Amino acid sequence: MKKILSAMLAVATAGVLAACGSGPAPGNAPGGGGGAGGQITMGFSQVGAESGWRTANTTSIQDAAKAADINLKFSDANGKQENQISAIRSFIQQRVNVIAFSPVVRTGWDAVLLEAKNANIPVILTDRAVDTQEKDVYKTFLGADFVQEGQWAGEWVVKEFANATGPVNIVQLEGTTGSDPALERSTGFSKAIAANPNLKVIASQTGDFTRAGGKQVMEAFLKANPKIDLVFAQNDDMGLGAIEAIEAAGKKPGQDIKIVAIDATHDGMQALADGKMNFIVECNPLLGPQLMDLAKKVVAGEPVPARVVTPDQTFDQQQAAAILPERKY
The missing domain is CATH 3.40.50.2300 (Response regulator)
Structure with missing residues (x-):
């Protein structure tokens, strides 16, 4: 009986130690490769659908995720910061491999970004940046100047x-x-x-x-x-x-x-x-392909630039008339 009790205690102790020392879910560790079958899961929170630009941006991200074989969990914030914060917390609970979002406003993100950092889930900002006093709470910003x-x-x-x-x-x-x-x-x-x-x-x-x-x-x-x-x-x-x-x-x-x-x-x-x-x-709203490329790199633990600026140009009336037939958005 003493031997049986000792064996049971050893198993129980090992289980407790394993639980106390458990880190992020597989795929979320630095250099991890993704979810089931190695597929990356991205949680993405969009500002909303307030303009033609935003609609084109959403389509680009959804299409690029499919092309890159990334499992995209998409959330529309309808222009409200509280909706985005809730979505990001949901992504954290779901143990996604990477979170990307386009912030409604610049401030008020410190707490939720720290939660993502503590969960060892990398964050990418798209289109819009944030003001934060916290260090290393996002990996990179992709967007225009x-x-x-x-x-x-x-x-x-x-x-x-x-x-x-x-x-x-x-x-x-x-x-x-x-x-x-x-x-x-x-x-x-x-x-x-x-x-x-x-x-x-x-x-x-x-x-x-x-x-x-x-x-x-x-x-x-x-x-x-x-x-x-x-x-x-x-x-x-x-x-x-x-x-x-x-x-x-x-x-x-x-x-x-x-x-x-x-x-x-x-x-x-x-x-x-x-x-x-x-x-x-x-x-340019067509940020999807660049975003998916950055997502793969940060999930793999590869270095990425702190800021990736998308190139833009200007148009007068004559230039617009000439290029309009081939515009993608």
Whole structure:
């Protein structure tokens, strides 16, 4: 009996020690290879579906995951940070191999990012960055240089109104308050137009990156300001909403009021080619293939750059008309 009890105690003790020393689930250890059969499982939290750009971005990620044989668990946050945080915590509980997300806003991520780090699950930021005081809570950021985008838009405005002798009244349609692109595009644009003291931003308000929001804000701008020379829309959809408001007010967009936007989606490029917009800065949404490549590397424990900047370009009306037939988004 003593021998039997001793054997049982030894087995029980070994089980406790194994449980206390257990690390991340297979596939989540540094250098791990993935889930069942070696397949990587990615949890991805998307901002929402607020614009044509976002829809194209989602499609690119879903298609690229299939092509790369990555099991994608997709969550739509509907524009709410709390939904994204819940989704990320769910991914952690499910022991996915890698988490990627496009943050709704820049701040408020420290706690959940630490949870992912403590669970030994690497995180990739896509499209939008975050502000955090915590160290090593994400592996890399994949996306555009938003400051540069805003600066390119502003530089075009400076050239367009180089001969203006009086004030040039500008209204700005901002993106989602607190979001990375809204903050940085504003910074870049302001920096660029400072070169000409005649350029004045007389009103600036968020349209939340939506067409309906852009139209509503532009209607208010038109009522409050009898003279508007230019609209800077921080994305195409708000610019398209502004076009509707300008036309409803009996003015000609692109002529009476010039419009500069960012994204270069198909609808925006069509408006540019039609002369209703004047200049568009591209922000490429087709990030899927690059994201899947980065995911494979971080799961395998390979080094990746701290930031991967996607290349963009700019378009005037003639360039838009020429390239529009072959646009993929």
